[in-house]
Amino acid sequence: MTSGDLHAPAMNPAQQQVLDLLGAPVSERPVFDAELRHQLRAELESRLAPLTGDLDPDDPFFVSKHKLGSIHGCEVRMLAEEAAGFEWSVPTARGTVAHKAIEMSVHSRGEPTPSELVDEALARLANDGSTLAEFLQHCDDADRIELRGEALDRVTKFLESFPPLAARWRPVTESRCRVELLDGRIILSGKVDLSLGQSKGTTAGKVLIDLKTGGFAPVHLDDLRFYALLETIRLGVPPRLVASYYLDSGTPRAEAVTVALLETTVARVADGVERLVGLAHGTVEPRLRPGPPCRWCVVLPDCDAGRAHLDEHDSGP
Numbered sequence: 001m002t003s004g005d006l007h008a009p010a011m012n013p014a015q016q017q018v019l020d021l022l023g024a025p026v027s028e029r030p031v032f033d034a035e036l037r038h039q040l041r042a043e044l045e046s047r048l049a050p051l052t053g054d055l056d057p058d059d060p061f062f063v064s065k066h067k068l069g070s071i072h073g074c075e076v077r078m079l080a081e082e083a084a085g086f087e088w089s090v091p092t093a094r095g096t097v098a099h100k101a102i103e104m105s106v107h108s109r110g111e112p113t114p115s116e117l118v119d120e121a122l123a124r125l126a127n128d129g130s131t132l133a134e135f136l137q138h139c140d141d142a143d144r145i146e147l148r149g150e151a152l153d154r155v156t157k158f159l160e161s162f163p164p165l166a167a168r169w170r171p172v173t174e175s176r177c178r179v180e181l182l183d184g185r186i187i188l189s190g191k192v193d194l195s196l197g198q199s200k201g202t203t204a205g206k207v208l209i210d211l212k213t214g215g216f217a218p219v220h221l222d223d224l225r226f227y228a229l230l231e232t233i234r235l236g237v238p239p240r241l242v243a244s245y246y247l248d249s250g251t252p253r254a255e256a257v258t259v260a261l262l263e264t265t266v267a268r269v270a271d272g273v274e275r276l277v278g279l280a281h282g283t284v285e286p287r288l289r290p291g292p293p294c295r296w297c298v299v300l301p302d303c304d305a306g307r308a309h310l311d312e313h314d315s316g317p
């Protein structure tokens with residue numbers, strides 16, 4: 001996107017805010033050293049090298065943003081949630097359905113309505129052979145209606161808040177990115193909701209966007225920094241900007257990508273992977289980290305630390 005796009009006609013104020021945020025004159029875009037990707041990879045691999053003997057390249061250890069977010073929270077809770085397993089439900093499926101519909105809106109040549117997009121997304125997801133397809137085929141009418149309604153809300157808000165995405169901005173939805181470390185023993189992987197723009201040479205130009213419901217949480221910043229690191233190692237040029245877009249409030253929250261931010265992210269990723277591998281192999285004990293999420297933790301009834309934390313912080317008038 002360029003500053004020439006900043007005043008496209010017939011934008012509502014929310015759309016104009018997105019344009020103002022995402023656009024930047026070429027002269028203001030940062031230029032990065034072409035060696036940066038090698039330096040970041042070398043630093044990651046150096047920190048993770050002690051794990052080499054514990055990992056098998058034929059059975060890679062996968063690390064996602066969700067795993068990293070969990071390991072930097074309460075490790076006991078993370079293990080309890082992993083043990084409980086994942087199940088599709090209306091709350092776990094609504095984001096996937098909405099993102100699929102948004103993906104179709106971005107690439108559609110016509111102007112389908114939000115309802116048409118959601119119905120098409122549901123139809124496609126119900127026939128792709130995945131575990132979600134199985135859920136969609138067998139859920140009852142009430143769940144299906146609720147799922148459709150919640151996805152429709154998200155898609156409508158996206159279309160209201162975002163300007164129409166011109167092809168020259170190179171919009172890409174659900175873009176996957178992965179980085180293999182230590183000869184394939186560790187795979188860092190991510191999937192960005194929406195990317196716009198492109199780099200030119202070593203000048204940054206891409207913007208990575210995660211679409212969120214609800215409000216801000218610090219882990220949202222960490223998620224995007226992780227994506228920025230993957231993108232930098234993959235491409236050699238960092239994104240110019242990473243941003244969470246909060247659909248319910250119509251509010252973007254953006255952060256410029258700098259070398260310092262990427263170096264901090266390397267440290268966070270390395271520390272997280274070290275703990276994840278240690279827990280997976282039973283060589284370290286899980287740590288308790290009491291905090292606000294104790295309120296929704298499945299372990300709370302048996303966790304003295306969590307209950308003490310809530311007693312202390314909920315003792316208002």
Ligand code: SF4
Nearest residue numbers: 074290294297303306
């Ligand atoms: S209640 Fe809190 S401290 Fe205890 S396991 Fe759950 S998140 Fe961790």
